[in-house]
Amino acid sequence: MNAASSWTLHLPFRVLKPAAALGQFNLLRWFSIISFMIIGAVAIGLGSLSTRFLMNESLERDALLSAQFIQAVAIGEIRHHDLSGMQMGDILTSTAFGMLKEETLHNRARARLEFLDHLAHLPDSLLATIYSPDRVVLWSTNPVLIGRKIFGDQALEAAFSSRGRVSAKYTEVQKGRIEQQFMQAPRAFFIENYIPLNDRHGNVLAMVEIYKESMDLIERVNRGFRLIWMATALGGLAIYFGLFWIVWRASKLLASQQDQLVANKTYGGLVEMSTAVAHRMRNPLASIRTSAELALGTAGQPAGKNIADIVNQVDRMSSWVRDLLLCLRPLRGEAEPVDLVGAVHATLSSFEQPLALAKIQVAFDATPMPLVVSHQLLLAQVLNSVIANAIEAMPEGGRLAIDTSLSADGRQVQLCIHDTGKGLTRQQEMLAFKSIYTTRQGGLGIGLIMVRQIMERFGGEVSLSSREQGGTRVCLYFKVSG
Structure with missing residues (x-):
């Protein structure tokens, strides 16, 4: 290069892309939208299943502990008052037993009172009720319910027919449930447990219904919910951003490789075309310059200035051709x-x-x-x-x-x-x-x-x-x- 060169900037060859390429599939945009929707749906589904599992397990555990406690109290009262051979269901009902001693009758009454006292003072209890097999309320912490017969209570019917404990969760008092007449209104969700008192043959002698609002259980469940949803959200975001980063890098790499491929093909064609054109221009330019010089040397030539301009412009074009060939020529030389x-x-x-x-x-x-x-x-x-x-x-x-x-x-x-x-x-x-x-x-x-x-x-x-x-x-x- 000579001293007449200037600072040069290089605008890349513009490649005209097919019309179809202008509306091509945007991998990164569609991946970000679809993956966010899928990961969000999966995260919400997993969070819902996990919280439901936690709630069900917590209720089952609470119902089991309540049943074991009440049954243990019943057995303890029977043993304490020397009522061997009787069941708490028999003691709670008004069933008459013949040939019972006065002392036995007295112990039976004391066992019944003490058992009911334990039920009345259960922690976190909203309402405790005992039903006979004919669905009549034998006893309740709400005296208004005693003696009433309950009709159409599906949960109660399920407990009697299954002969096992049944639990349910409620978020508000149902006005249609006659037995949900609490002495104090619940502050959060409350739990209903049915605990059967069976005889030796598995027949239900009495059904204990307990409504509980365990604040400790509620707090633990809510804390578990928060942890589950936080972990689910963080996990979903980590997966999303991790996959997004990978696809973003891949998209950039693919775009770069595609541009490089197009550029290489375009550059190859331009090199071949430019080389051919440059070589074919050299001879005509040389002929034009020679003819112009001969004309310029003719004495009395009236267009001398114009001919001199032709020579200068030809030299300028020849310089362009040399520079172009120099640029297109492969570099040679070992390091x-x-x-x-x-x-x-x-x-x-x-x-x-x-x-x-x-x-x-x-x-x-x-x-x-x-x-x-x-x-x-x-x-x-x-x-x-x-x-x-x-x-x-x-x-x-x-x-x-x-x-x-x-x-x-x-x-x-x-x-x-x-x-x-x-x-x-x-x-x-x-x-x-x-x-x-x-x-x-x-x-x-x-x-x-x-x-x-x-x-x-x-x-x-x-x-x-x-x-x-x-x-x-x-x-x-x-x-x-x-």
């Missing part, structure tokens, strides 16, 4: 250790006259650096392009600062070239290294394309930062040799 500081000195020496004419002061920090991985001729081409661009950016003079540094791990050398020219706009800076575009009128704009290709060929990198009226800074990063 080798190169003295970066020496290469910079050599390049500055070759630009000594242009720098002096442009009134540009050069400040080069020539700190010794280890050898870098590059190619002598290709590195010279990189430095020539960057420095030529810097000179072009400072037509009224300025300062060119060049400094080198070694990375902390000693594996990379950084070379930065900073000019005090007019700089680039934010949009121009964002387009850097991406397209065939130049800020200089009449330029082809392949300078930084070549710089990037050469640097990446040898495992290096290039970056550009600029500010309007604040100059441009290009940094080249080289791998340390060996």
